[in-house]
Amino acid sequence: MHDVIRQRFKALNPQAPFCSLRFVETQSEALSVRKNVQQPLLRQLDRGVMISVVKDGGFGYAATSDLSVEGLQQALRQAEHWAQASGACSVLNYSQVSFPVATGRHVGPAAGQPLQWDRRGLLDVLMQESSACQQDARIVDWSVHVRRLDSSQLYLTSDGSDLEQHFRYLIPSLTVTAFANGEAQTRSLGGQYNGFCQQGGSEILAVAGLEGAGVRVADEALQLLAAPNCPSGIRDLLLMPEQMMLQIHESIGHPLELDRILGDERNYAGTSFVTPDMFGHYQYGSPLLNVSYDPSRQHEFASFGWDDDGSTAEKTLLIKDGILLRPLGGHISQTRAALPGVANSRACNWNRAPIDRMANLNIEPGTSSLEDMIANVESGVLMDTNSSWSIDDSRNKFQFGCEWGRLIENGKLTHVVKNPGYRGISATFWRSLKAVGNEASLKVMGTPFCGKGEPNQVIRVGHAAPACLFASIDVFGGEN
Amino acid sequence: MQHYFYALADFIQSRLVANELFTVWLSGEQSDFVRFNHAKVRQAGNVKQAYLTLQLVQGQKHISQTITLSNSTDIDNDTLATVLKELRGALADVQDDPHLLLSETVVNTDYSPASRLPDSASMVADITRMAANTDLVGILASGDVFCGFANSFGQRNWHQTSSWNFDWSLYLREDKAVKRGGAGFEWSAATLQSSLAEAQSQLALLARSAKTIAPGQYRAYLTPTALVELIGMLNWGGVSEKSLRNKQSALEKLANGEQRFSPLFNLSNNVGAGLAPAFQSAGFIKPEQVELIRAGQLIGSLISPRTAKEYNLTSNAEDGEGAESFDMGAGVLPIANALKALDTGLYISNLWYLNYSDRAMCRVTGMTRFACFWVEQGEIVAPLNVMRFDDSLYRLLGSQLEALTQEREFLTNAGTYGGRSTDSQRIPGALLAGINLVL
Numbered sequence: 001m002h003d004v005i006r007q008r009f010k011a012l013n014p015q016a017p018f019c020s021l022r023f024v025e026t027q028s029e030a031l032s033v034r035k036n037v038q039q040p041l042l043r044q045l046d047r048g049v050m051i052s053v054v055k056d057g058g059f060g061y062a063a064t065s066d067l068s069v070e071g072l073q074q075a076l077r078q079a080e081h082w083a084q085a086s087g088a089c090s091v092l093n094y095s096q097v098s099f100p101v102a103t104g105r106h107v108g109p110a111a112g113q114p115l116q117w118d119r120r121g122l123l124d125v126l127m128q129e130s131s132a133c134q135q136d137a138r139i140v141d142w143s144v145h146v147r148r149l150d151s152s153q154l155y156l157t158s159d160g161s162d163l164e165q166h167f168r169y170l171i172p173s174l175t176v177t178a179f180a181n182g183e184a185q186t187r188s189l190g191g192q193y194n195g196f197c198q199q200g201g202s203e204i205l206a207v208a209g210l211e212g213a214g215v216r217v218a219d220e221a222l223q224l225l226a227a228p229n230c231p232s233g234i235r236d237l238l239l240m241p242e243q244m245m246l247q248i249h250e251s252i253g254h255p256l257e258l259d260r261i262l263g264d265e266r267n268y269a270g271t272s273f274v275t276p277d278m279f280g281h282y283q284y285g286s287p288l289l290n291v292s293y294d295p296s297r298q299h300e301f302a303s304f305g306w307d308d309d310g311s312t313a314e315k316t317l318l319i320k321d322g323i324l325l326r327p328l329g330g331h332i333s334q335t336r337a338a339l340p341g342v343a344n345s346r347a348c349n350w351n352r353a354p355i356d357r358m359a360n361l362n363i364e365p366g367t368s369s370l371e372d373m374i375a376n377v378e379s380g381v382l383m384d385t386n387s388s389w390s391i392d393d394s395r396n397k398f399q400f401g402c403e404w405g406r407l408i409e410n411g412k413l414t415h416v417v418k419n420p421g422y423r424g425i426s427a428t429f430w431r432s433l434k435a436v437g438n439e440a441s442l443k444v445m446g447t448p449f450c451g452k453g454e455p456n457q458v459i460r461v462g463h464a465a466p467a468c469l470f471a472s473i474d475v476f477g478g479e480n
Numbered sequence: 481m482q483h484y485f486y487a488l489a490d491f492i493q494s495r496l497v498a499n500e501l502f503t504v505w506l507s508g509e510q511s512d513f514v515r516f517n518h519a520k521v522r523q524a525g526n527v528k529q530a531y532l533t534l535q536l537v538q539g540q541k542h543i544s545q546t547i548t549l550s551n552s553t554d555i556d557n558d559t560l561a562t563v564l565k566e567l568r569g570a571l572a573d574v575q576d577d578p579h580l581l582l583s584e585t586v587v588n589t590d591y592s593p594a595s596r597l598p599d600s601a602s603m604v605a606d607i608t609r610m611a612a613n614t615d616l617v618g619i620l621a622s623g624d625v626f627c628g629f630a631n632s633f634g635q636r637n638w639h640q641t642s643s644w645n646f647d648w649s650l651y652l653r654e655d656k657a658v659k660r661g662g663a664g665f666e667w668s669a670a671t672l673q674s675s676l677a678e679a680q681s682q683l684a685l686l687a688r689s690a691k692t693i694a695p696g697q698y699r700a701y702l703t704p705t706a707l708v709e710l711i712g713m714l715n716w717g718g719v720s721e722k723s724l725r726n727k728q729s730a731l732e733k734l735a736n737g738e739q740r741f742s743p744l745f746n747l748s749n750n751v752g753a754g755l756a757p758a759f760q761s762a763g764f765i766k767p768e769q770v771e772l773i774r775a776g777q778l779i780g781s782l783i784s785p786r787t788a789k790e791y792n793l794t795s796n797a798e799d800g801e802g803a804e805s806f807d808m809g810a811g812v813l814p815i816a817n818a819l820k821a822l823d824t825g826l827y828i829s830n831l832w833y834l835n836y837s838d839r840a841m842c843r844v845t846g847m848t849r850f851a852c853f854w855v856e857q858g859e860i861v862a863p864l865n866v867m868r869f870d871d872s873l874y875r876l877l878g879s880q881l882e883a884l885t886q887e888r889e890f891l892t893n894a895g896t897y898g899g900r901s902t903d904s905q906r907i908p909g910a911l912l913a914g915i916n917l918v919l
Contacts, residue, residue, distance in 0.1 A: 038575045043545040045563070048529065061525030065548035068555075078526045085601040086514070086521040089608045119573040141726035179727035182738060183840040186728070264517050266657065267618040267649045270832075351527045390835045392847040392866050394655055397919050399845045399868060401837055419838055423868070423919050454619035454647075455513045455527075455896035478838040479872075 001025065002154045002164060005049070008072050009156045016080060018054040018099060019158040021072075022308060023047070024350040026151040031119065033126040034143035036134065048350035053079040058087030059094040063351040097335050102312060103162045106305025109298055110201035111150065111166040122146055125211060132214030133176050138225060139218055140184070141177040146170070146205065161310045169301065169460070170204035171197040171448060174213045178221035185224035185418060187403050189213045191385050195242055195445045197460070198299045207299075220404060223416050230405045230420035230477030236380030236434075237422055237473040238373060241443035243402050244363065245463035246386040249450070251426035252284075252291055253358035253461070255395035256318060257452075258329025258337055264355070269452045270393030273427055274324070276337055282324040285430030290364035291319035293328060293342045294464070300360045301446030301462035307331075308354035311343035318342075318361075322431075330356050348457035355453050360446075360462035366436025373435045373469045380408040381475050383420045391426075399423045405477075419478030432473065437466030481508065481530070481626055482592065482638045484551065489630035491557050492534065495564050496632065501537040501582065503631040505761040506530060508549075509900055511623040512600035516648070519611040521604065526623075529899070533761070534560065536567040540576035543567045581789040583763035586635045591758070595642030596666045597622060603644065606669045610676055611650075618648025618661075625900050629763045639757035641665065641902075646672070647894035649850065650679045656686040656863060659705070659830050659850040663892040682851055691854045691862040697914040699825030701818050701855075704889035704907040709831040710873060711747070711806055711907060713844050716836065719749075719772050720801035721781040725791060730842045730873075734778045739842070739874045741776035742881040746809030748772055749782060749797070754805025755892065756902040760785070760798050770796050772803070776878070806905040811884025813911060818885060820858040821911050827853040827860060837870050845870040845918075868919040876912060885909035 002023070009021045025047035032039040048065035051072065060082025062075035083094075126144040133142035148170050155163040173196070174189040189208065190196035196208035205211065239247060255272040259265060274282075295303050295313035304313055309331045318326055329337060330345025333356050345354040374382070388401030405420030406413050446462035485506050492502050508530030515522040530549040535542055545563050549556050600622045607620065626640035645663040658679040662671065702710070717723035718731045733739040751758070752768030759765055762785045772780045782797035798804075813821055826848075834846035845868060852864040872878075885908040893903035 037578060040577065040580075041543045041570065041574055043543065043567075043570075045545065045547045045559070046531075048548055050525075052525075058521070059523065061523070063525070063527045063529070065529055066550050066552065068550065068552055071550070071552075075526075075528075081601070082512075082514075082524040082526065085604065086524040089520050089604075091517050091520045091522050119570065123573065123575075141728060177726065177728055182733060182736065184727045184732065262517070263615075263617060263651075264515065264522055266517075266651060267647060267659070271655060351529050353523050353525060388835045388837055388845070390833045390837075390845050390847065390868075392868070393832055393849050394866070397847065397866065397868050399837065399870065399919065401835075421837060425919075451897065454515050455511075455621065455900075458897060479841045479843065 005067070005154055006156060008069055011069065012072055012076055014053065014076055014158055016053040016055040016083065017095060020052045021049055021156045022350060023049045023154040024151065026149055028147060028149040029117070030145065030147040031122055031126060032143060032145040033130040035141065036127065036130050038123060049075065050350050050353065051075045051079045053083045054094045054097070055080055055083040056087035057093045057095045058083040058085065058090050060086065061353050092336055097332060099157065100310040100331060101157065101159055101161050102306060102310050104305060106165040108167040108199045108303060111168040113201070116202055117148060129174060129210065129214035133218040135218045135222065138178045138180045138222060139176060140179040142175065142218065144174045146172045155306065155308065155310055157310065163306045163310060165305055167199060168201060169197065169199055170201065172205050172208045172210045174210065174217055176218045176221045178225045180225050185221050187217050187221040187224060188385065189217055190445065191242055192387070193447045193449050195245060195447060197301050197446045197448055198444060199301060199303060200299050224404065224418045227416040227418040229480055230381060230417040230475060232476040234472050235475050236377045237470045237475060238377065238380060238382040238408060238467060239470070240382065240384040240467050241445055241465045242385040243383050244465035244468055245445040246389055246400060248361055248363060248463050248465055249461065250389060250391045251395060251398055251429065253328065253361045255426060256328045257356045257358065258327040258333035258339065258341055259356040261327060262333060262336055265452065268454050270395065273394040273396045276339060278324055279326055279339060283322055283431065284319050284324040285322045286433040287322045288366055288433050288436045289319055289322045289430055290317060292317050292362050292364055293344065294360045294362050295343065297360060297444065297464060300444050300464060301460050302359040303462065307343040307345045308347050309345040311345065313343040316342050328356055328358050330354065346459060348459040352453070352455060352457045357450065357452070357459050358461055362463060363436065363465040363468065365439045365442050365466045368435040368437055370437055370441045370467050373437065373467065374408055374413055375411040376435065377408040377469070378410060381417065381420055382406045382408055382413060383422065388421065396426050398426065417477060420475065421477065422473050422475045424473060429470065432471045433468060434471045435469040437468060442466040482628065482640065485628045486630065486636055488532065488556060488560065492560055493632055495561060499538055501632045503535040503582065503763060505533045506628040507899060509623060509625045511621055511900060514600065514604050514620045516607065517617045519608060519614050519616040534563060536564065536571065537582065538571055540578065540580050541571050541574055542577060542580055543570050543574060579786040579789045581785040581795065583631065583635065584633055586633050587765050588635060589637045589758055592638060592640040595624065597642050597644060598667050603667055606672060610673055615651040616648055617651060618646065620644065620646045621896060621900055625902065627757055629759055629761065631763055635763055637759040645892060645894050650683055652683050652686045655866065657850050658682045661894055685853065685860055686851060686863045688862050690865050692865045693854065693867060695917045695919060697916055699822055700828055700912045700915045701822040702828050702910045702912065704891065704909050706828045706831045707910045708891055708905050708907045709834050709846065710844065710876060711808060711905065713834055713873065715802040719781050719803065721783040721793065722787045722801055724781055730836055730839045731778060732840065741773060741874065741877045743775045744811055744881055744884055745776050745877050746774055748807045749803035750805045750807035750906065753807060753906065754904045756804040764795050767796050804903045808907050810886050810888050810908045813883040813885045815885045815887045815909055818909060818911065819855055821883065822855050823858055824856050826864065827855050842873040843871065844873055867917045869915050870918045871916040876915060880913045881910060882913050883911040
């Protein structure tokens with residue numbers, strides 16, 4: 001298909017100073033079992049192109065699933081129409097943007113290899129885990145899922161870029177709800193938003209620990225039913241990677257997106273407390289905080305070779321020793337803001353235009369073992385796996401809830417607590433970081449569901465993080 | 481597109497073998513999307529998409545596949561023939577589905593009024609001209625949205641509208657802004673002009689020194705655009721029959737009688753008064769209206785075809801069991817008297833980023849956003865800096881609900897995840913004796 005698209009793009013012979021074509025094809029299949037009943041099997045074959053044009057200072061695009069010569073010609077005309085119609089009233093003279101030129105091929109883990117998709121075998125595994133969840137009558141709902149996606153992408157430009165990328169994604173999940181005395185507790189494998197999603201083949205199921213998860217997760221749901229509410233007050237807070245991914249995402253990732261800083265998202269996803277003058281000196285967190293944009297990590301969900309504007313993706317530190325260095329901004333945002341950035345201009349599909357997204361945003365591991373961090377806490381709470389998240393439109397005042405909590409008292413983990421939550425302000429929260437877990441405590445997490453943009457886009461992101469310890473945080477539980 | 485879709489359905493029918501049935505659902509649009517920042521264009525373009533979902537059924541076995549249509553008969557027929565073959569093969573791997581429910585009563589519908597939209601570029605020209613010298617940010621979406629259903633029983637349904645939705649904010653500085661939006665089937669530059677002028681007058685109030693308040697309990701007036709965010713939380717499984725049956729609904733304590741809302745609170749899913757199509761993606765015709773909460777008590781729920789089959793009920797909703805057209809009953813407080821009735825407290829125009837903080841207690845947290853004000857003795861005194869609330873809907877829409885306004889706003893959903901939403905809500909304003917602010 002890619003060669004056909006190449007030929008048709010060449011034949012378009014666009015007259016605009018710059019023209020690009022981005023072809024995306026995704027094939028997916030989702031298997032699931034709920035309460036020991038196979039759920040409808042869903043498959044998808046999604047393919048289309050976006051043609052973008054810079055002309056007369058304007059930028060226009062047109063997306064279509066009509067891949068015929070005529071379909072592409074019509075899309076080109078529409079993209080040219082919007083470039084010309086907006087040229088005189090654009091936020092930027094796009095003619096002054098020098099887009100990257102690159103050629104190459106990127107193949108992610110397991111992508112391009114023959115598909116090992118033993119449907120019956122996988123359905124058997126799901127049914128086995130489903131059956132294992134049903135431990136007693138208090139388990140009222142449970143489900144197990146696995147989804148695969150094979151995606152390929154071709155990016156061509158009129159000035160010679162030719163970038164081909166291939167990916168395979170696997171997304172396992174398992175969720176159990178227990179209910180007694182008028183209250184339900186839900187526990188999951190890596191979160192209810194597919195935290196163990198990764199790139200790769202069937203080995204990802206083992207990495208996620210899907211087999212055997214039914215018994216363990218159901219047991220934890222039952223433990224939560226019997227647990228007291230998390231106490232309220234100021235305590236040390238130990239966040240496990242399944243919650244750290246959300247903490248990074250909401251209070252570092254989104255505030256550092258350069259399009260938010262430039263105001264593009266103010267009507268929807270919001271602005272940022274970060275301003276352009278902060279880069280290079282702002283103390284974002286304690287000196288233990290090191291944050292990277294890392295599209296090169298094997299298997300992480302949003303690893304890639306180039307972004308959707310053709311910029312080469314390379315690991316870059318955004319925060320070093322607590323100091324804010326650079327934003328998450330793609331080529332166009334970098335031009336607008338006159339700031340350095342990274343290759344994170346990304347679209348969720350062929351029918352949405354690229355905007356600044358966080359891709360893989362990771363916390364670099366530190367030197368503390370999990371055991372040492374726990375031993376150094378006199379009064380604290382361990383929280384694991386996000387269940388609730390809310391943050392203001394400047395990405396400052398947040399409140400997050402977790403599925404699972406355990407008290408830490410005098411250096412030891414003690415009893416389980418339910419409905420654990422905490423509040424803070426991004427601008428000060430990261431400065432309370434008092435220990436960063438070592439490599440042994442790190443997990444590679446992610447989610448397929450990061451929402452942003454107008455028109456709206458849901459995109460894949462990855463977050464690798466160790467366990468992290470924060471001092472003196474406002475924690476709370478549910479109502480008694 | 482309608483005839484093309486029906487021809488594809490006929491092709492699928494012609495390729496079935498003995499004992500096979502099919503359903504097919506089409507969802508598509510041809511939309512112009514134009515993003516604005518600082519009253520200038522950030523991104524402008526057109527999206528032409530058509531997603532067709534084919535469900536192949538053999539007895540109680542079934543599998544669905546979604547494809548993108550190319551709009552070329554040869555290509556799409558070839559793709560469908562291949563898909564049918566693949567689905568047929570995959571059916572051997574799946575078990576009978578005890579919860580499969582097919583719509584077998586044929587009801588054909590056709591709703592496709594002619595477009596009255598102008599060229600989108602002229603709308604953009606109106607916006608950039610009228611908003612010049614302001615800091616306007618937002619998105620214009622305009623064009624055709626369509627969906628269709630067909631099955632092997634001969635049912636054919638089509639729903640197509642040509643509409644615009646302009647969702648925008650006017651900024652003064654930093655996070656101080658006025659949020660507005662509009663939608664319709666005809667474009668009126670004059671209406672936009674007056675809406676911009678009204679927003680600018682409220683922007684003047686935001687120029688006053690902002691007030692930062694301490695956490696605690698405050699009287700509050702929630703405009704319809706703020707209240708709709710609270711009501712929207714009931715769509716997170718709250719009124720879903722499946723969630724209620726499986727104890728996942730935040731309204732469990734309402735369902736079992738432990739809690740109740742205010743007698744002032746009435747809520748329905750009023751599809752008949754909304755913008756969504758009259759038929760489901762499984763082909764069932766939606767009831768015009770489903771009563772959900774009457775005088776503070778739960779009296780109905782939304783039931784998907786699968787849930788209906790599982791519990792031997794009648795289906796009245798899509799698979800997600802969410803309301804497409806929440807319709808909340810009006811009260812008696814004239815909006816013009818809202819500030820006076822509030823006396824001293826918070827005037828909240830918008831809430832933002834809500835989530836459950838304790839689902840069992842229907843406790844919700846979220847932020848104030850955009851134009852929110854501190855009010856004293858019925859007069860706006862100062863804009864508020866953003867605050868976090870954390871409170872139970874059983875309190876906010878129960879013991880703390882003093883009044884609802886007699887006027888309601890018809891709010892269209894500007895959402896475009898995957899495609900342009902056809903959801904809408906009709907919501908009054910609400911006067912609250914107290915809302916709990918925590919940060």
